[in-house]
Amino acid sequence: SRDSSRLSVLTEAVERQDWDYLTMHQYYCLFTVDSQSLSQNILHHPNLNGAFELMRYVLEPNERLSQEVLYLFANFPFPITRIAMNWPRIHHQQEQKFVQFMGLSVNFQSLMTACMRRKYPPLVRELYHGVGITSLIFQRIVFTAILRCVWKSSQHLEKEALTILHKNIEHFYRMNHPISLPSNLEDDDQHWSGLLCDLWRRSLSQPHPNNIPTHVSDLHALQPQTAQAAARRRGQPRIHDPAQPHRLLQIQPTQPNLQGATRSFFPDRTYVQPQQRDPNPTQFGLHQANLRSPVLKAQSAGPPLYQFVTGFAKHPARFKDAGRKIETWSLPLKNLNTIPKDIIRNVGEPATRTVNKNSNMLRLRCVKWPSSEPEPPDEHAWAIADTYWAPNTYFTFNDTLLHPRKKLYYGKDLPIDISALVKEGDNTLEIAVLREADDKRYLEYALAIEVIGFQSHDIIKQHCLTVNHIPATQTLDEIKSKLSATSLDDEISIVANNLTINLFDAFSASRICDIPARTKTCRHFDCFDLDTFLQTRPKKGDASIVDHWRCPICREDARPQHLIVDGFLEEVRRKIDEDGLFQTRAIIFNQDGSWKPRIE
Template identity: 40%
Template sequence: MAREAPTYSRPTREYLLAVHEFVDLHPPTPQYPRDRPRLQVLCNALEVNDWDYLIIHQIYCLLEDAPEQLPPQILQHPGVGNAQDLLNHVLDSNALLSPELRLFFINMPHPMSVYTSLWPLVLQQHCDVFIQFAAQATNINNLHSMCRQRNFPPFAGELFHDVGIGSFTLQKLLFTAAFRHIMKLGHTPRAQHLEERALDIFRQNYMAFANSVKARPGDPYEPAARAQEHGRWSARFLQMCKHRAVPNPPSSQQQQGHIGSQRNQPVQPPTVLVPNYNALYNSRPQAPIDNAQHFGAQSINAAPPSQQGPHATDRPRLPMSVSHDPGRALDMRKPGSPLLPAAPFRLPQQRQPVPARFALHQAHLRSPTLKARQEETILYQYVDAFAVKPTRLVALGGRIAEWKVSISDEQMRSIPTNLFNNIAGAPSARVISQDSQLFRLRCITWNKSQPPSEHEWATAPTSWCPSAYFTFNNQPLEMRKKIHYGKSLPVDLTPMIKPGENVLKIGIVRPSGDESYQTYLLAIEIVTTARHDTIVNKCVEENCLSAPQVKEAIIQRLSGSSLDDEEIAIIQNNLTIGLLDPFSASKMCDIPARGRACLHNECFDLETFLKTRDRHGDCSVTDKWRCPICTADARPQHLVVDAFLQSVYAELDRDGLKGVREIVVNQDGEWVPKAVPREDSVQDHSTAAEDRNSSVGPARTEASRLPSADIDIIDIIDISD
């Protein structure tokens, strides 16, 4: 199912599950006493579908902790400082919150990267909401002064029109702060009772204001409407606080005269602005029409409802209508049934995972299509080095670790950038060339005490620690896991790389006593790009094993001198080596090659091996470098050419024995062909083999008569016992 766009028609209560899950994993602690109140405010906003609060709160948290993720239009707005100061006063600084909660807040309801890739128009609408608020945030000082003079807090219409706040949650917080400042009742039961009654009056005021806007959507907040609201609600407030003298609200004529006199005087900031009503509402996101509830079934390529012009209503968005008690506190405890299944429950793996169906929620994580800078260039990608070597997650049980990777300007020139597709939902493209470098994060399970070799790391499957969370340069990372893709996939860090210092933050969230995270190794890999001819030339010229080297290795293997100390060793008198290319199984290799990690002497044809690598666009897939014979690591930098087999091929070709499929190498390094007779040419091959055996001496003749290799079992007694 496609991920639904976060428009005003989408119920915010859907995000309560994420809050419950976070609270289960990170219960508030005495070390961070501000965590619980901030979570409670967020839950209250989610309960009443307060999208304005979610938008303003997320952007505020990003301004505090990750401003680099915000669009320039917010960072460069002249009023953003006033808006940040106001929210800091109302919500408290994020520095008082736990690191886990701060990370959670900057991604609620969705990470900025998701908005950028999937819903750019929705992101623009959210920016408009915050900018409208930032443009009028400075007026709060003037409004507070007015409230102190008249001895009653601001009302819904004033907060909406003068300060640009449509969020019920933020309005209630500002009303409460002003009430406490004006009344100065202290922390007594009577003060609490009066505050509850005042909030009840404010809720009724907000509901009446919202209903009046719905009934008369085009009416501006003129002085007469302002005086009417003051007269109605200040009287109720005065009746509640009889011990406080509340002045009579000014008449309509008085207010008109007062405002008229202000127009004839120079404007001195800050002033209470009366914004254009229609402009204020038209800058807010529009609600989709009735078919919005079917959006979840639409294709991921379809534009979000808020981006579909013909399907959007022209009716301006009204202030939130509170259909139930919006001040009701949300019980953050677990409901009667557990939110999560009891350990050690594991979600069953799909028999045949279909990412195109089950991984649509991570469509924005699709790998970009690789394009060669020069056409008709055959390119290959493979892991060539480490920016951070494989490291065990041992000391991360109770803290957030940081890995720092420095990138020079020269390295930055070799890192390609992504080119975003204009077609909605289409993957981005990445232009690469010889020596292009990519960076990625990978994790494996490793239960052995010794660290893995380079070959073992390369062939180990990716496996993500379920209790680990990562951010790279303050951008949260999403894992593509086996449950959705059939296998876990590495995380591409390339688009987030910047010159200078890059920081990976690692956090482990685990139940007490769970040490399973220590079985995982994590590394940052460097992926290199090379041309076809570059790989072939390097293998032939630099990574070529001479015939004497190969023969000496075979002699040591057959003699047992290369074995480690073991209780029992199996020694062979000879070694059979296949000569045919495993891809065709019908001809010898033109360039016999194998991996350094291979334990066999059989080879595959280098050209055929390279041309059969799986491709993604104009380049090979990074992790498809396994030996076709033994599945060991066979990345280009570890491929070697076997000159011994090349000499064998040349000699067999000279003697007219191209039909030979195997040879037998004796303990002295001499070899004889092991012909496989065919029905129509048994005599020819036998005669040719006998002629060849007679020319190489009695050692080969005797070996050729052996139907199979003899095996001696030698007991090795450890004298230390």
């Protein structure tokens, strides 16, 4: 019956402990029975309908099951709310796998077209990495569905193809970890595709049963009950004939092409895609649209918010074991109420986050750091370093595969926001590097988990004018020390007995700074105007962009916590105002501590 064929596969999944299939099947049935019980990550996924239509195409439509059995399937092995309550970690892990499958299911049509062209069904790696199918049973079902469309073979030929599939599965999972890939992908693909192509060639020389079409052009002549009956005999879900009106794919008949049969669905591993001259992620990064940064919304109207790196949840460190095995970082976290939640309002739109001055976010970032340096970068060197992802690195955070946005599509490498993935208690980051034995490039990088904080314009300004205010005497002593002939460094020699300090704002270059500011790491005494510096930080949404905090004069770290206001230049401005010398662009500071306006 219609119910028993689906039940037999479900029974097999329980016996084989294929929890990925049980989860997919339960979500598929819940989508029909009670879609609102599914999580927001699933309901608001941009490829929601495409993923479930793929399952509908491969499995039998839920509408053909009896209502009692459909309700049973939707609550098997347990009601979804009970699974989430009693086994939250497993529930989250399975949900993330399904979300990954939804994102990659858009590749199914391309895979189907490729299989029709090359005349053999998909390999396990193509199903796993290309379409995101982690269930062994669902891999077999999809393999069989495509096999019947491509070959229209007899049961004997199909049985031999499934034997090759099972061997391919055993070989693939011998790698012991899903983010690992074999070092010889091209040879591996050629081996398994060669076995399938040999089987196809043998079938061409054998007579076909009358009820099995021998040409692709006969595909539409295949009666639905033929494939359905074969599925029932094997105890599998029915595979729908592509000629039916509800089919997912529109497949055009093609002639056999054995010459290109060994072509892989994936490009050769030595292939390097050329860099775009003018990267346009809105056009060329559409396949990573789900990785867009959330839109930040201020919780209340008021002074503008600025976001910047305030510290580290995990300090910068080099890769240790990632080049030899899976390296694991543990990240214990508590009091996560300051991390804003992602809100997805409409399908296809980026998530939004409501933030205030107490909010925090976390992100993973990697930078180049020469192996000749004995220590990892300090916070100032780290803050001004550009993001670069080490070649062939793979990350999972709390069992969720992370996808970095690369220079190829975005013009530069971008950090990975992990705020939505953190949980109370222990968090785990797994790191793997795919490399040749003599490839040491990964040792030239450092990795850290940053904490992003928020602050308002007024509070930053007040902090600089009070806590980070440098008295005039301190600046005078520093300038005198710099002009002094005494030095502990033999390589330094004084060649002048005065110092020129610019007074005009580095941004406008048209007036004296109202609030002269620089950073704690600046080696110069020239300043920029504090208000102008803050107001010129580029914004996205209701907050500034994180990585735009560098001194406009020397390009050193200029995050808000390191900005200082120079009391000496404040006194210079007051004196110049009193004398009416508003157009004075610079002063000359003498070795004895006196100063005078520079004559233009």
